[in-house]
Amino acid sequence: MKEQATTPGSTAQRMRPLSPNIQIYRPQLTSVLSITNRITGVILSVFGIALVVWLTGVAAGAQTYSRLHLLIDSWFGQAVLFAFTFAFFLHLCGGIRHLLWDAGLGFELRTIYASGWTVLAASVALTAITWLASGFPGG
Amino acid sequence: MSKDLRSPFARAVGLGSAREGVAHWWAQRVTAIALLPLTVWFGAALISIAGSDHASIIHWLQSPLSTIGMVLLLIALFHHTALGLQVVIEDYIHSGIKLPLLIAMRLVCYALAVAGIVASLRITLGG
Numbered sequence: 373m374k375e376q377a378t379t380p381g382s383t384a385q386r387m388r389p390l391s392p393n394i395q396i397y398r399p400q401l402t403s404v405l406s407i408t409n410r411i412t413g414v415i416l417s418v419f420g421i422a423l424v425v426w427l428t429g430v431a432a433g434a435q436t437y438s439r440l441h442l443l444i445d446s447w448f449g450q451a452v453l454f455a456f457t458f459a460f461f462l463h464l465c466g467g468i469r470h471l472l473w474d475a476g477l478g479f480e481l482r483t484i485y486a487s488g489w490t491v492l493a494a495s496v497a498l499t500a501i502t503w504l505a506s507g508f509p510g511g
Numbered sequence: 512m513s514k515d516l517r518s519p520f521a522r523a524v525g526l527g528s529a530r531e532g533v534a535h536w537w538a539q540r541v542t543a544i545a546l547l548p549l550t551v552w553f554g555a556a557l558i559s560i561a562g563s564d565h566a567s568i569i570h571w572l573q574s575p576l577s578t579i580g581m582v583l584l585l586i587a588l589f590h591h592t593a594l595g596l597q598v599v600i601e602d603y604i605h606s607g608i609k610l611p612l613l614i615a616m617r618l619v620c621y622a623l624a625v626a627g628i629v630a631s632l633r634i635t636l637g638g
Contacts, residue, residue, distance in 0.1 A: 413595045420592055424623045427581070427630040430572065434565040464550065467543050474540060502554065506561040 401488045405466060412463040419456050457502055461495040535594060542591035549584040572634045581631040589624035593617050 397403065429440040443449050469487050472478050478487055515522065556577070560568055571577055596616050604612060 410595075410599060413592075414599060417592050417596055420588055420623060423588075424585075424627040424630070427627050427634075430565070430568055431630040431633040437565045437568075460550070460554070464547070468547070471540065471543065502558060506558045 401485060405488050405491060408462055409466040409470070412459040412466070415456070415459045416463055419460070422456075454499075454503065458495060458499045461498040461502075462491070465491040465494045465498075535597075539591065539594045542587045542594065545583070545587040546591055549580060549587055552580055553584055569634060572631065573637075575635075578631060578635045582628050585624050585627040585631070589620045589627075593620040596620075 426440065426444075429436050444453070469478075469491055472487070478484065556571065560571055563571075572581065593616065597613060600609060600612050600616060
């Protein structure tokens with residue numbers, strides 16, 4: 373990018389480097405989990421829409437509901453629901469980690485890595501438990 | 512010379528440079544804490560009614576506790592969603608679409624919360 377002349381009016385238009393230059397860092401557990409909490413949050417927003425559609429479908433009556441369940445019970449619906457479950461538990465466990473930090477707890481580097489791996493392991497375990505407990509209703 | 516660079520007014524108000532940021536931060540935490548029991552309750556209920564027919568799902572949603580839980584869940588969920596998406600938009604969108612997107616996102620969140628609450632009440636009242 374060619375630098376423009378630094379007249380007072382043009383400073384706002386110049387492309388400035390963005391901090392913290394994330395592209396030069398090797399991904400680590402801490403940074404990956406940090407952005408994961410954001411990404412899962414955005415994914416769960418879509419799940420919020422799905423929740424309202426489902427509730428409206430239930431309210432609309434048995435016919436609409438059974439049509440809705442054709443989609444939910446399909447392999448595609450079940451795959452999406454499975455991904456949502458994992459995203460939910462990642463965001464839930466990551467959120468609890470954030471709340472503990474907000475309380476001033478767990479800031480030592482060792483603890484941060486331990487809680488990070490705990491978030492990952494707990495999310496995998498809770499997703500597995502949820503789907504085993506529901507008995508894979510779609511088939 | 513004083514080390515405090517704030518104006519006398521800013522010092523008196525005592526909010527630092529945060530302005531409305533504190534309220535956003537605080538509301539995000541309060542809704543997060545509310546969502547801990549509400550989402551776990553709803554998830555557990557979904558597991559227990561998985562594969563049930565329409566009538567039994569209606570029956571579950573019609574109980575007063577379920578209705579209260581659903582309405583609280585929808586309020587906390589979409590408040591939390593609006594706060595979170597607001598930060599994501601503010602951090603990554605820097606073009607002219609930022610402000611319209613922020614407004615649209617917030618209005619959609621309100622609309623979804625109301626639509627969900629109305630559906631929940633329709634189920635409860637059998638309308």
